[in-house]
């Protein structure tokens with residue numbers, strides 16, 4: 001029963017919250033003793049491997065698995081016509097294919113699967129399955145998907161849903177009122193999530209109960225998908241997440257591999273492990289969609305933005321998967337502008353379906369908008385920080401009713417960030433250095449951003465069991481996706497109950513034993529779960545003080561909890577240790593239950609940020625080196641300064657990847673296949689690509705409205721402005737605007753050469 005309880009007051013001074021605390025599971029993680037799903041090994045376990053279509057676009061005419069079935073160690077081969085395997089796989093907008101569909105619309109689409117005693121036997125058998133394909137013409141360039149004569153991927157053509165449009169004010173009138181109107185096209189390449197731990201699971205049946213150990217951001221989301229696809233009651237599907245080695249949005253749902261593992265396990269009556277290879281994850285389990293954007297912007301000499309018009313063609317691959325999700329959000333909401341029009345066109349290509357990827361759509365939109373703002377500033381001879389400061393909104397213009405933000409620190413991010421970075425001095429120094437000539441050119445650049453989400457709820461439920469010796473269990477359904485969620489939650493408990501961190505045992509991410517939670521995504525886990533943890537801790541505290549009041553013969557509201565002791569606030573000699581409470585000894589535990597209430601009505605909870613960087617460009621080799629970065633992030637309260645700073649470094653690293661190194665390459669000429677499906681040919685940033693100096697400057701407004709912790713979420717907000725800030729710095733260094741990612745010697749040298757020729 002959910003009894004009425006007082007909403008906790010906002011924290012004033014905190015003892016634990018905000019401090020830099022190492023992760024509660026740091027030892028397990030670095031020593032290798034943490035058991036990740038990919039480490040799971042069960043007695044009698046078989047290994048699964050999946051046969052995938054090698055063509056970009058093909059129809060399966062015939063599958064002959066007779067030879068494979070007879071090979072050593074092979075225990076099962078399944079395909080679309082296998083009993084029980086003819087299930088459907090859902091995409092967005094209600095679109096479904098078969099799990100093993102005879103019509104393959106992208107390279108890597110699942111055709112059949114094998115379970116065998118060893119992974120090698122499974123792969124040998126996969127190779128021995130003979131498939132006859134009818135190879136079809138393909139399209140892998142979304143810019144050509146709607147051209148006439150392009151092969152259609154679906155019966156209705158290559159449009160993925162109707163274009164989405166948004167409009168406010170009068171854009172034509174706005175451009176008419178501008179002193180300067182600029183127009184530019186931009187492109188960001190498709191990025192791959194490529195988490196350290198591959199995608200996969202171990203599945204095991206016990207009668208009609210299925211247990212899945214999966215590398216996932218959300219065990220309840222996996223449970224729901226598995227139950228839906230296999231037609232099982234939710235209660236019969238147990239998903240265990242425990243540790244997981246990165247997801248970045250690509251593990252918010254079950255994969256086809258989850259279903260395949262379950263089917264193979266059912267057929268063989270043995271546990272089956274299916275973990276994909278790196279190549280398979282590149283092809284099949286998501287990507288950040290490529291974005292082809294146009295942006296027209298009008299500004300007056302005084303810096304007032306008069307109109308913005310934005311268009312984007314994107315693709316979620318071969319199926320409805322959100323190819324243009326949120327790409328226009330920053331154009332709609334980051335700056336004060338009365339006249340805005342956007343249009344998003346999502347098309348199909350013969351490529352693996354996209355999945356949410358680190359602040360979906362936002363880094364792409366920032367790449368366009370934040371470079372445009374930079375160009376407008378130059379055109380009206382205004383400092384780019386100043387121009388942004390002139391256009392800061394205090395409410396959300398793109399949402400119905402223009403609701404205000406609970407807090408917006410964008411102004412402080414810009415001002416304090418510029419100050420701490422030494423923006424003016426750095427600009428001056430760079431231009432002086434460049435005037436001296438030579439191959440190395442310096443540049444500084446900046447950009448800002450906001451993130452569309454900021455946590456929410458319900459649902460979020462937390463249980464805390466305080467034992468009679470003062471140790472406790474914290475029970476939550478949410479996954480810790482590597483960001484330090486468990487640590488932050490333990491700190492919240494610590495703050496309220498004064499129990500030392502080492503006495504807190506955390507059970508999480510198990511649909512059988514832990515509470516319901518939505519997946520850890522959208523940078524919402526801390527602001528969503530934190531308030532529920534706080535409520536559960538306060539529930540324990542209330543019961544504990546009442547119990548101590550009975551024992552000390554005093555009123556509970558005259559008692560306080562400090563270092564495992566309950567002390568009278570009036571007479572400090574009146575005190576008792578938790579471990580000495582006789583009633584608690586008899587009762588065994590105090591159970592605290594905490595729920596997450598809703599976010600404030602008619603207000604918006606969003607994080608903001610501004611970033612500043614300095615680069616060095618070698619105009620002979622086209623190399624770009626990011627020298628330093630400063631991120632001024634406003635995500636409400638800082639919960640743990642150490643994991644906070646970790647997220648800042650992580651977000652900037654992602655942005656360096658988008659700006660400088662990462663791009664999925666599909667062979668548009670001959671095969672339609674991905675040509676860089678490995679960590680050698682697809683370059684993620686390494687330690688050498690990330691600036692040695694990354695400064696995290698938290699801007700902490702007192703946000704008493706966002707939720708009862710005041711935190712708004714940090715992970716994704718950081719990566720939104722980074723790539724654009726780098727592009728602006730490169731422009732500052734060499735005077736060439738690079739509108740397409742990635743900025744690398746291959747793309748930069750021709751531009752430098754052309755300029756040398758043109759003089």
Ligand code: MOS
Nearest residue numbers: 248249358521522
């Ligand atoms: Mo988020 S797209 O779940 O990293």
